[in-house]
Amino acid sequence: MTEAAHKLNVSEDVLTWNAHGKTVTVHCFANTQRAGTYIADAIADSLRQAIDARTKAVWIGCGGTTPKPIYQHLIHAELDWSKVTLAQVDERVVPVDEAASNTRMMREALAPVLADKDHTGMKFLTLIQDIDDQAACAEKAEKALRDLNGGEAPRFDFALMGMGPDTHYASIFPHNPINAEVYTTERLVLPVQPHTDGSEPKLPRITLSVPAINNSRRILFYITGQAKLDALKSATEDTDPYTSPIGAFIAQCPTDVEFVWAS
Numbered sequence: 352m353t354e355a356a357h358k359l360n361v362s363e364d365v366l367t368w369n370a371h372g373k374t375v376t377v378h379c380f381a382n383t384q385r386a387g388t389y390i391a392d393a394i395a396d397s398l399r400q401a402i403d404a405r406t407k408a409v410w411i412g413c414g415g416t417t418p419k420p421i422y423q424h425l426i427h428a429e430l431d432w433s434k435v436t437l438a439q440v441d442e443r444v445v446p447v448d449e450a451a452s453n454t455r456m457m458r459e460a461l462a463p464v465l466a467d468k469d470h471t472g473m474k475f476l477t478l479i480q481d482i483d484d485q486a487a488c489a490e491k492a493e494k495a496l497r498d499l500n501g502g503e504a505p506r507f508d509f510a511l512m513g514m515g516p517d518t519h520y521a522s523i524f525p526h527n528p529i530n531a532e533v534y535t536t537e538r539l540v541l542p543v544q545p546h547t548d549g550s551e552p553k554l555p556r557i558t559l560s561v562p563a564i565n566n567s568r569r570i571l572f573y574i575t576g577q578a579k580l581d582a583l584k585s586a587t588e589d590t591d592p593y594t595s596p597i598g599a600f601i602a603q604c605p606t607d608v609e610f611v612w613a614s
């Protein structure tokens with residue numbers, strides 16, 4: 352039994368609790384290695400099933416620090432990578448070679464399977480389509496995403512999501528004005544302005560909207576550490592998108608959101 356399971360008084364490595372009529376299920380792993388294998392296998396299975404059913408797979412992946420080992424596991428999967436497209440869940444509006452860039456992290460971690468000039472591999476769609484103009488960047492990223500599906504919103508075969516210690520996910524943060532529209536907008540991509548009080552987000556960002564993320568066949572959040580697990584548990588007590596965006600996300604999501612946790 353993990354320490355987290357013990358703390359929540361659950362006798363096995365699946366934690367569940369009720370949150371406003373939804374059951375939150377967290378699969379707990381003793382270490383990030385085991386969690387990474389589980390998640391990379393889950394992604395690869397979804398991509399394979401999509402290729403078998405529809406000849407191609409489209410998925411979305413988050414940034415930050417936690418998912419890098421997942422991407423590094425995933426490159427070993429036996430897949431026809433040329434039939435796969437990966438788009439971003441969110442991004443900081445910074446040049447893609449900067450340390451803060453999710454694009455940079457994802458490209459580095461996935462390099463062996465990414466398409467480049469000499470290699471047929473997975474296509475990677477960065478949300479950074481215009482570094483000089485945040486609003487134009489969001490519009491161009493939206494178009495690029497819709498172009499994946501003949502102008503319509505794409506249905507994603509898998510969404511790998513993360514959550515920060517402050518419970519933000521994608522670039523949807525507690526107390527950001529964008530939360531008033533990001534759950535209901537028809538847009539796929541929205542610009543997010545930094546907070547002026549010094550709290551995160553400190554950089555301008557771009558995020559997929561909640562309806563865009565919801566349009567995924569499987570949605571899996573990967574979080575690590577006791578603090579994030581405790582933060583998730585408390586956040587699910589509140590479903591107000593402004594104060595508790597992750598609580599609101601779980602409450603409104605049409606599919607069962609999965610959580611994977613490692614200590």
Ligand SMILES: O=C1O[C@H](COP(=O)(O)O)[C@@H](O)[C@H](O)[C@H]1O
Pocket residue numbers: 413414415416417418440441442443453512513514515516519520521522
């Ligand atoms: O800012 C971001 O943070 C979250 C969580 O990142 P982590 O480093 O705490 O794992 C991430 O999911 C998101 O994509 C990223 O832009």
